[in-house]
Amino acid sequence: MDYKGYTVYENNNGIEIEGVRDFDLGHIFDCGQSFRWLKQQDGSYIGVVKDKVSRIRFENGKLYISNSNFDDFVKIWYDYFDLGTDYGEIKKILCQKDEVMSQAIPFGQGIRLLRQDIWELIISFIISANNRIPRIMKSVETLSQNFGRKISSEEGDFYSFPSPEALSSCPLDQIEICKAGFRCKYISNTSNMIRKGIVNLSTLKEMTTDEARNELIKLSGVGRKVADCILLFSGTNFDVFPTDVWIKRIMEVLYFKREATLKEIDQYAKDHFGSLSGYAQQYLFFFARETRIS
DNA sequence: CTGCAGGCCGGCG
DNA sequence: CGCCGGCCTGCA
Numbered sequence: 001m002d003y004k005g006y007t008v009y010e011n012n013n014g015i016e017i018e019g020v021r022d023f024d025l026g027h028i029f030d031c032g033q034s035f036r037w038l039k040q041q042d043g044s045y046i047g048v049v050k051d052k053v054s055r056i057r058f059e060n061g062k063l064y065i066s067n068s069n070f071d072d073f074v075k076i077w078y079d080y081f082d083l084g085t086d087y088g089e090i091k092k093i094l095c096q097k098d099e100v101m102s103q104a105i106p107f108g109q110g111i112r113l114l115r116q117d118i119w120e121l122i123i124s125f126i127i128s129a130n131n132r133i134p135r136i137m138k139s140v141e142t143l144s145q146n147f148g149r150k151i152s153s154e155e156g157d158f159y160s161f162p163s164p165e166a167l168s169s170c171p172l173d174q175i176e177i178c179k180a181g182f183r184c185k186y187i188s189n190t191s192n193m194i195r196k197g198i199v200n201l202s203t204l205k206e207m208t209t210d211e212a213r214n215e216l217i218k219l220s221g222v223g224r225k226v227a228d229c230i231l232l233f234s235g236t237n238f239d240v241f242p243t244d245v246w247i248k249r250i251m252e253v254l255y256f257k258r259e260a261t262l263k264e265i266d267q268y269a270k271d272h273f274g275s276l277s278g279y280a281q282q283y284l285f286f287f288a289r290e291t292r293i294s
Numbered sequence: 295c296t297g298c299a300g301g302c303c304g305g306c307g
Numbered sequence: 308c309g310c311c312g313g314c315c316t317g318c319a
Contacts, residue, residue: 032300125300126302128300128301129299129300129301129302130298130299130300130301130302130314130315131299131300131301131315131316132298132299132300132316132317132318133299133300134317134318135299135316135317135318136300176315179315179316179317180315180316181314181315181316182302182303182313182314182315182316183302183314183315184315186302186303220302220303221301221302221303222302223301223302223303224301224302225300225301225302226300226301226302229300242300244300244301245299245300245301246300247300285300
């Protein structure tokens with residue numbers, strides 16, 4: 001069956017998709033946007049999206065997704081992997097911007113910005129503050145196991161990410177079992193703010209980027225950087241440039257040739273990359289980590 | 295034993 | 308406003 005330029009074949013336990021370009025699972029899942037996809041021995045990845053456990057493989061230009069049918073492709077995966085966006089065109093434009101981009105992009109040529117659940121992103125990136133990636137993954141997993149819904153699948157038992165209601169009804173000392181330390185009170189406070197509707201996530205898409213960011217920053221434990229990650233990795237806004245320590249370092253080394261403030265970097269990205277800032281950030285982040293630039 | 299990791303918060307000048 | 312110290316936890 002065809003859908004918007006892709007050909008989808010259904011088989012016993014999943015789908016096979018042809019026509020997928022600019023796509024590499026390693027690049028996609030290791031550029032810092034997601035914490036819940038686990039790499040398997042055979043190179044495939046298993047993750048939970050919308051209460052569905054799937055195993056994903058990409059071989060010989062074909063994308064294989066288990067536990068899915070054509071309807072799931074249309075309703076979930078097409079959006080999730082941002083398959084409606086022409087990354088070849090984006091890479092072409094960015095490469096023409098400067099030498100740094102044309103050097104960095106080949107390292108992460110298969111990067112895609114996932115359109116992930118914004119609520120899960122909020123909590124995940126609150127946990128990310130001043131933390132290490134393995135520990136972030138562990139905390140997110142522990143929250144899911146304890147307060148999410150159990151999903152039994154042929155891949156084993158997994159757990160959905162807990163709802164705002166589930167987390168807001170937990171006393172703080174229960175949240176603390178996820179070992180997120182001082183961030184646990186942020187998780188608790190933010191869950192309550194969302195449940196009470198103090199910040200309404202469903203209206204963010206109709207706002208300008210600045211308005212949406214200011215809305216998210218109201219949440220406990222959400223500052224400028226975390227807010228921009230949430231906006232970018234949920235597919236809400238792409239003209240943001242989340243500047244963490246890696247991006248700061250690589251911008252100073254490759255662009256400024258000196259130390260620079262977060263404000264300077266943000267202004268530079270706005271002027272230089274404009275609406276493609278978020279994509280540029282991802283290629284730079286992956287490049288920085290691959291090459292260990294310091 | 296220190297240092298430090300994908301920042302944020304709160305207090306201060 | 309901008310700047311700076313402190314921070315849970317766990318691993319090097």
